[in-house]
Amino acid sequence: MRRAADKVNTETDLDELKARLTAYMDQKGLRSTAQRRLVTETFFEAPGHLSIEELLEVVRKQDPKVGYATVYRTLKLLTDSGLAQERHFGDGVSRYEVAHLDEHHDHLICVRCGRIEEFENDEVEAMQDRIAAAHGFVLERHRHELYGVCHSCHRDRG
Amino acid sequence: MRRAADKVNTETDLDELKARLTAYMDQKGLRSTAQRRLVTETFFEAPGHLSIEELLEVVRKQDPKVGYATVYRTLKLLTDSGLAQERHFGDGVSRYEVAHLDEHHDHLICVRCGRIEEFENDEVEAMQDRIAAAHGFVLERHRHELYGVCHSCHRDRG
DNA sequence: ATAATTGCAAAGGATTTGCACGAGT
DNA sequence: ACTCGTGCAAATCCTTTGCAATTAT
DSSP: OOOTTOOSOOHHHHHHHHHHHHHHHHHHTOOOOHHHHHHHHHHHHSOSOEEHHHHHHHHHHHOTTOOHHHHHHHHHHHHHTTSEEEEEOSSSSEEEEEOOSSOOOEEEEETTTOOEEEEOOHHHHHHHHHHHHHTTOEEEEEEEEEEEEOHHHHHHHO | OOOTTOOSOOHHHHHHHHHHHHHHHHHHTOOOOHHHHHHHHHHHHSOSOEEHHHHHHHHHHHOTTOOHHHHHHHHHHHHHTTSEEEEEOSSSSEEEEEOOSSOOOEEEEETTTOOEEEEOOHHHHHHHHHHHHHTTOEEEEEEEEEEEEOHHHHHHHO
């Protein structure tokens, strides 16, 4: 089990991600195009929690002709294949992060500067299962976000 | 401290809510109109987690001429005054619930039928404070949602 | 009277979709 | 060849806003 603090995807992770994507696309009869390769690799290598707009900006440095629709469609493909996860932090835009292959984590969001940190807590996870069970629910997933003021913002202006 | 299971607002709650709203409006120099009274009372008496559309539907049974904008604006007023809270459960619409005056709770959402239940767990709350502190955050609020299959959906189709 | 509120319709922002053209298999 | 993918623009969905008419104070 990796720790949530390991933010950067290693080269091995990247290979693993690409392999999974290829497998998924083969199985569905989908095609490997230059745009898809560009978008997916950019996404896999980028830091987490990007919006479509942010991702497109990076992508266009390589190929300025790529359109919004392609990025939306490619992220949908990644989400469907389980390699990306869509997140909403309340600012109206969808953000995506690479699905970590062997861990689960949640988020701390600074309400002043927007910085996003990750955390992971097995006790909370265990408690969630118990809560769900007590309500007769079979848990599939959850969302757990803590909003507050991060250390540097707190230092800077009380 | 009331329990999250007490879903229906009592008559006393209703009076308290109205009193707070009146106080807020007086202080801001806002006016009491027939539409506002209708929207706010409908909202206060309705079960939690309504979308604007759902609320408007109920409101229009009393007065079919009320428009979307009025409901949006009134809910904004309620949110600003602290009497309503806006929620997003991932289906693209904003939902609102009456701000409970003396409790905090989170949500369990059935991914099949959309049913929403509430839960409350002090241990989890305490843990959140510790997690935030460990990351140097001062916590303001959080979001904790459990998505799964509820008992009746599970019974009905596995 | 004065200023706030309403309802409509138009504008906004994010995301999706239709379609003709282009590219992968 | 055949089908899927792309890029553009138009369409859609939810929400906000401008404005003239209406209403509360």
